[in-house]
Amino acid sequence: MAVKSELTLPVVISAGIHIGVIVVLALGISFEDKPKHLPQTQSEPIVQAVVVDQQRINDHAEKLKQQRSDAERKEKQRQAEIDRQARKAREEVRKEQERIKQLEIQRKQKEQETIKANNAAKAAQQKEAAEKAKAEKAAELRKQQEAQRIAAEIKAEEKRQREEAAAAKKREEDRKRKEEAERKRKAEEAERARQEKEMADAMAAEQVALSATRNKQVVSEVNKYTAMIKSTIQRNLVVDESMRGKSCRVLIRLAPDGFVTASQTLSGDQVVCRAAKAAINKAGRLPVSSEADVYNKMKEINLTVSPEFN
Incomplete structure (x- = not known):
């Protein structure tokens, strides 16, 4: 709006000057239509004034045009600077939003890592407690099994001693029976070996012929x-x-x-x-x-x- 006001004022002034020139020229034409018996020298100052005023008007118009051009250039420069600052501001906003986004992602990641670490620590504590309970239960079971093993060994040793005594007695009886049986077996084997040798000799002779x-x-x-x-x-x-x-x-x-x-x-x-x-x-x-x-x-x-x- 300020630029529009600055441009409007020169335009109004220029228009006013042009209207004034037209009026002056019209008045000059009217004066020339007056009776020729008037002294010719009276119109020369008017013509000179009109020429001088026209030059001033032209100079002033050129000055206004230059001012208008300068104003437009400055306005373009100002607008370009505003656009540059706006782009810079938008870029800074984008970078800030991106930074905030990255910070939010990092925050969420750290939050997830913290949750995982807490869960892992909790799981480790639970596992340690479970292993401790299991170890205590296993130790108690080993104590019971050791007590049972010792009792069983004592019982087995008593049984073994009884069985060894009975076995020793039985071995003596068996030894006597085996000695008698061995004597009979050797006698029978000697007789059987003699018979088998006779048969083998006969079969060998036959096998040689068949082979x-x-x-x-x-x-x-x-x-x-x-x-x-x-x-x-x-x-x-x-x-x-x-x-x-x-x-x-x-x-x-x-x-x-x-x-x-x-x-x-x-x-x-x-x-x-x-x-x-x-x-x-x-x-x-x-x-x-x-x-x-x-x-x-x-x-x-x-x-x-x-x-x-x-």
Whole structure:
């Protein structure tokens, strides 16, 4: 409102001066319309006055314009300063609010920490009291158990002494019975040993004869199944001319049903060895005897695989 009042006054003054100039000019025109017989020299001061007044009016108007411009500039500067201070005040308020917010958060955190610490202290006190009560109860229980143990040991010792006396008497009686029984046992054992030796000698002679016969049968069966295994491998063996005259020695482990549990090349030509291993894996199951003694000879078998050509 103060700025508006300062601007209005120059405007009013300027308007008044312009109106005055117009009136003066109008009066000047009226004077020129008077009879020409009036002395010409009388109008010169009036014209000069009008010119002088116009210059003053223009100077005054320019001065007012400059004042108005200065006033507007100062007002803008003042408004800019007000805005700057307002922004600064808002920023300070924001920072203060943020600081208060952080202080409130810290206060709440400290409050929570205090609550937790109090709860922890209370829990620790309760736990300590509970452990103390438990320890006292355990100590009392140990005292009772110790008293019971001592009483039981005394009772057991009395019982042991009674039992040892009875056992000593019984041991003496048993010793006498055992001596008699041992005498009879030794006599019986001597007779039984003589009879068993005679029987064992007869059975050993028979077993030697049977074992020799069975060994021949087992060897025959092993050879037969070995030939069958070689034949199975040959059927699955993929050969080419580069393998002619070459061989590979392999180790095969068999399950009781003939399933190949493992195969390993030991020595020989690499090409033949790869073909032999592939043939064994392809067969998967090889011929094997169902008889235990024959299978035991064949569960790990070494073979030499030699490619056959037609």
